[in-house]
Amino acid sequence: MNDNRAHTMPQNSAPTLNSPIARTGHRGLLEPQALKQFGDEIEALRARTVADLGERDALYIRRIFAAVRWTEVVGRILLVVGFFVPGTWGWATWALGAVTLGLSKILDNMELGHNVIHGQFDWMGDPRFSGKTFEWDIAGTADNWRKTHNFQHHTYTNVHSMDGDLGYSVLRIFPEQKWHPAALLQPLYAIIFALLFQWGVAIQDLRLGRLLSWRVSWRQIAREASPVLRKSRRQLVKDYIVFPLLGGPAWASVMTGNLIANGIRNVWTFTVIFCGHFTSDVQTFSKSSIRRETRPQWYLRQIQGSSNLSGSKALHVLTGNLSHQIEHHLFPDVPANRYAEMAPVVRDICHRYGIHYNTGSMVSQFSQVIWRIVRHSFPSSPARSLNQGVPVR
Amino acid sequence: MPTDLTLIYWAKTRAELCFVQELRDLAKRYSKLRLHFVLTHEAAQSPDEDEGFIGHDVLTRLCQQSKENADGQAAWADSQVLACGPAGFVEAARDLIATKALSFRAEGFTPSTSVVTPDESVAPADAPTVHVELTRTGRTLALSCGTSLLEALEAHGLNPPSGCRMGVCHTCVCQRHSGTTLDTQTGERSTEPDMAVRLCVSRACTDLSLDL
Numbered sequence: 001m002n003d004n005r006a007h008t009m010p011q012n013s014a015p016t017l018n019s020p021i022a023r024t025g026h027r028g029l030l031e032p033q034a035l036k037q038f039g040d041e042i043e044a045l046r047a048r049t050v051a052d053l054g055e056r057d058a059l060y061i062r063r064i065f066a067a068v069r070w071t072e073v074v075g076r077i078l079l080v081v082g083f084f085v086p087g088t089w090g091w092a093t094w095a096l097g098a099v100t101l102g103l104s105k106i107l108d109n110m111e112l113g114h115n116v117i118h119g120q121f122d123w124m125g126d127p128r129f130s131g132k133t134f135e136w137d138i139a140g141t142a143d144n145w146r147k148t149h150n151f152q153h154h155t156y157t158n159v160h161s162m163d164g165d166l167g168y169s170v171l172r173i174f175p176e177q178k179w180h181p182a183a184l185l186q187p188l189y190a191i192i193f194a195l196l197f198q199w200g201v202a203i204q205d206l207r208l209g210r211l212l213s214w215r216v217s218w219r220q221i222a223r224e225a226s227p228v229l230r231k232s233r234r235q236l237v238k239d240y241i242v243f244p245l246l247g248g249p250a251w252a253s254v255m256t257g258n259l260i261a262n263g264i265r266n267v268w269t270f271t272v273i274f275c276g277h278f279t280s281d282v283q284t285f286s287k288s289s290i291r292r293e294t295r296p297q298w299y300l301r302q303i304q305g306s307s308n309l310s311g312s313k314a315l316h317v318l319t320g321n322l323s324h325q326i327e328h329h330l331f332p333d334v335p336a337n338r339y340a341e342m343a344p345v346v347r348d349i350c351h352r353y354g355i356h357y358n359t360g361s362m363v364s365q366f367s368q369v370i371w372r373i374v375r376h377s378f379p380s381s382p383a384r385s386l387n388q389g390v391p392v393r
Numbered sequence: 394m395p396t397d398l399t400l401i402y403w404a405k406t407r408a409e410l411c412f413v414q415e416l417r418d419l420a421k422r423y424s425k426l427r428l429h430f431v432l433t434h435e436a437a438q439s440p441d442e443d444e445g446f447i448g449h450d451v452l453t454r455l456c457q458q459s460k461e462n463a464d465g466q467a468a469w470a471d472s473q474v475l476a477c478g479p480a481g482f483v484e485a486a487r488d489l490i491a492t493k494a495l496s497f498r499a500e501g502f503t504p505s506t507s508v509v510t511p512d513e514s515v516a517p518a519d520a521p522t523v524h525v526e527l528t529r530t531g532r533t534l535a536l537s538c539g540t541s542l543l544e545a546l547e548a549h550g551l552n553p554p555s556g557c558r559m560g561v562c563h564t565c566v567c568q569r570h571s572g573t574t575l576d577t578q579t580g581e582r583s584t585e586p587d588m589a590v591r592l593c594v595s596r597a598c599t600d601l602s603l604d605l
Binding site: 043047050054055056118119130131132147151295298332333 | 409411412562563566
């Protein structure tokens with residue numbers, strides 16, 4: 001369609017020695033001219049990709065939709081069958097059922113739900129994949145997610161006191177966050193938070209901290225909480241009453257299987273999401289640094305505030321392509337199945353403009369996250385002020 | 394299938410073709426259906442593919458394959474022809490086919506000529522206005538084409554849901570039932586009915602009907 005812009009972009013505008021790059025802190029990293037060129041190259045990549053969207057992408061998301069449904073059916077049947085099979089085989093069948101159901105919930109929440117809710121497939125005009133109305137198999141409501149994630153987290157990525165995902169008001173993972181003696185126990189909170197992650201996300205927008213500072217009444221919280229409570233009740237009734245009853249005598253194995261499946265999904269999504277923004281080299285930003293931010297600066301902040309996971313195709317699908325966190329933050333509404341193709345181009349652009357492209361294996365990236373959680377449970381202070389760039393490791 | 398049918402499907406590249414397998418299955422099932430994919434920016438490879446823009450030669454070749462008796466007449470002389478595509482394509486098809494075919498009907502995708510061209514040099518206050526119908530509230534407003542739809546609606550005291558105001562978060566997305574809007578980020582216009590529009594990065598080009 002309109003990919004003519006893409007072809008007129010400078011393809012090899014590599015900065016020379018006296019080049020546009022002046023390393024004077026993150027906002028001044030690129031001279032205005034280079035910054036604009038960088039922004040144009042990012043936008044050209046987007047235009048090229050969007051012009052090519054079509055049947056392949058529609059087929060992909062329909063297949064993911066089918067995979068979610070089939071793994072759910074198979075997982076739930078195995079949980080019941082496991083009860084009737086005697087001995088070790090019964091246990092193995094039950095465990096396989098729990099893992100399959102967990103897999104179904106992971107696919108539903110990440111590759112299907114997260115991506116569809118971003119509006120990535122709005123162009124299909126298919127009501128099943130409409131970002132405005134999609135609802136998912138998790139305690140949090142899609143409406144809350146659209147606000148805390150699509151709007152706040154994606155617009156104000158890694159900006160202190162604006163991006164609620166920075167520690168989720170539970171963990172101190174950057175030295176710029178205020179230390180409190182309670183943080184000493186945060187490695188423990190982190191484990192509980194990971195196990196109950198869907199509930200943490202569900203209540204994120206209620207900002208219960210407001211109760212402690214008397215800024216809001218219980219009555220007000222109760223009013224705001226009513227959609228979340230309705231959704232939570234629905235989820236609890238579904239997984240812990242309706243399906244166990246359908247299991248008849250196998251009700252207990254169905255119930256525990258559902259609990260395990262939800263737990264698997266919780267720990268996995270926690271891990272993936274924390275790898276996306278809390279590795280060693282990611283930068284965070286102060287509220288004042290994004291005043292008068294231009295579009296190219298916004299792109300730059302998205303890259304500097306995100307980190308990727310390298311790995312197999314299976315890893316990419318299971319993370320909902322959040323393994324391509326950088327690409328997702330540059331292009332949150334481009335279908336996620338395209339990120340793998342866009343990644344080498346983004347990486348090349350970053351290389352040419354001297355921007356750090358943060359990627360690594362899941363083991364390495366998550367170790368860095370764990371280190372942050374442990375390190376900043378103790379008092380720490382930023383190495384330099386935020387405007388100067390890289391925070392303390 | 395009671396009668397002969399030839400489907401000629403043009404696209405730039407093979408990757409842009411939709412429902413290829415479904416169409417091939419249909420062609421296999423119905424001997425009276427003849428299927429041709431024509432690519433303008435790639436070379437033909439399989440027997441049901443051809444290459445090049447629409448023209449007398451390619452049409453004659455593809456239509457004659459489907460007719461045993463080509464006796465000097467245009468190959469499509471006794472055919473009813475339906476054409477669908479961008480305005481340029483439809484016009485080319487009309488010039489080639491309309492006078493000789495039994496009938497010719499066409500549908501073009503390009504927006505009507507009454508479209509307002511948003512001009513960056515014009516101050517928002519001087520920009521033309523269009524009528525925007527809000528179907529949920531039943532109101533009709535005269536909105537400026539010089540600002541985003543979100544700002545124009547807000548200028549009228551409305552408060553539609555919005556978030557990032559930069560086209561990222563999709564909070565302000567709403568259905569456009571009819572009319573043409575301009576995506577200010579890509580410079581692309583869109584006329585397709587009942588599609589999702591991001592109000593914060595779209596401007597009105599014609600009278601609109603929005604699900605607000």
